[in-house]
Amino acid sequence: NAGVMQNPRHLVRRRGQEARLRCSPMKGHSHVYWYRQLPEEGLKFMVYLQKENIIDESGMPKERFSAEFPKEGPSILRIQQVVRGDSAAYFCASSPSSTGLPDTQYFGPGTRLTVL
Amino acid sequence: DQQVKQNSPSLSVQEGRISILNCDYTNSMFDYFLWYKKYPAEGPTFLISISSIKDKNEDGRFTVFLNKSAKHLSLHIVPSQPGDSAVYFCAASVGDNYGQNFVFGPGTRLSVLP
Numbered sequence: 001n002a003g004v005m006q007n008p009r010h011l012v013r014r015r016g017q018e019a020r021l022r023c024s025p026m027k028g029h030s031h032v033y034w035y036r037q038l039p040e041e042g043l044k045f046m047v048y049l050q051k052e053n054i055i056d057e058s059g060m061p062k063e064r065f066s067a068e069f070p071k072e073g074p075s076i077l078r079i080q081q082v083v084r085g086d087s088a089a090y091f092c093a094s095s096p097s098s099t100g101l102p103d104t105q106y107f108g109p110g111t112r113l114t115v116l
Numbered sequence: 117d118q119q120v121k122q123n124s125p126s127l128s129v130q131e132g133r134i135s136i137l138n139c140d141y142t143n144s145m146f147d148y149f150l151w152y153k154k155y156p157a158e159g160p161t162f163l164i165s166i167s168s169i170k171d172k173n174e175d176g177r178f179t180v181f182l183n184k185s186a187k188h189l190s191l192h193i194v195p196s197q198p199g200d201s202a203v204y205f206c207a208a209s210v211g212d213n214y215g216q217n218f219v220f221g222p223g224t225r226l227s228v229l230p
Binding site for chain 2: 033040056107
């Protein structure tokens with residue numbers, strides 16, 4: 001039973017390029033969350049998605065960042081025209097369909113983005 | 117404005133002794149709390165959770181205590197083992213937001229010395 005998978009694990013981009021981070025949730029999970037961890041800081045919520053729907057994007061920067069979770073395939077976090085300040089670890093988490101009870105989120109290993 | 121605070125960036129404990137990690141929160145609407153453990157170069161791993169209807173939850177060597185009036189929770193690890201050395205994050209969420217938008221603290225680095 002595979003856990004949450006993220007790829008690539010490490011991504012290096014030059015300023016102005018695009019970064020695409022992929023996340024495949026655990027089997028049976030239909031909720032995906034993206035978090036960003038800057039050096040020496042905790043995880044900051046970015047966006048919460050269900051299949052084909054963005055439920056909460058209150059943590060997403062207004063420009064250059066977008067996320068999707070298509071009907072088929074992984075969730076994608078896309079960062080356009082990257083800047084040095086985007087360098088961080090980006091974690092994806094998934095949880096089962098909500099049953100009205102608190103759902104634990106299970107995290108992937110993260111993608112470490114370095115912008116040169 | 118940090119809604120979830122972990123005021124100790126690091127903690128060192130001798131193997132076999134108790135580790136106590138603390139977490140304070142400011143948002144009285146939070147009613148579900150979790151602890152995650154994180155090793156370097158890995159994603160956070162869920163450890164234990166507690167809802168606000170309880171004041172204690174125990175799972176093996178790990179116990180979480182919740183003091184709602186003080187807006188404080190703590191994680192106790194007894195006995196501590198070298199493999200427990202990691203960064204521990206406290207997280208919280210709001211009742212009608214189960215499973216969504218967890219707010220994380222900055223983490224406490226625990227070192228268990230042999």
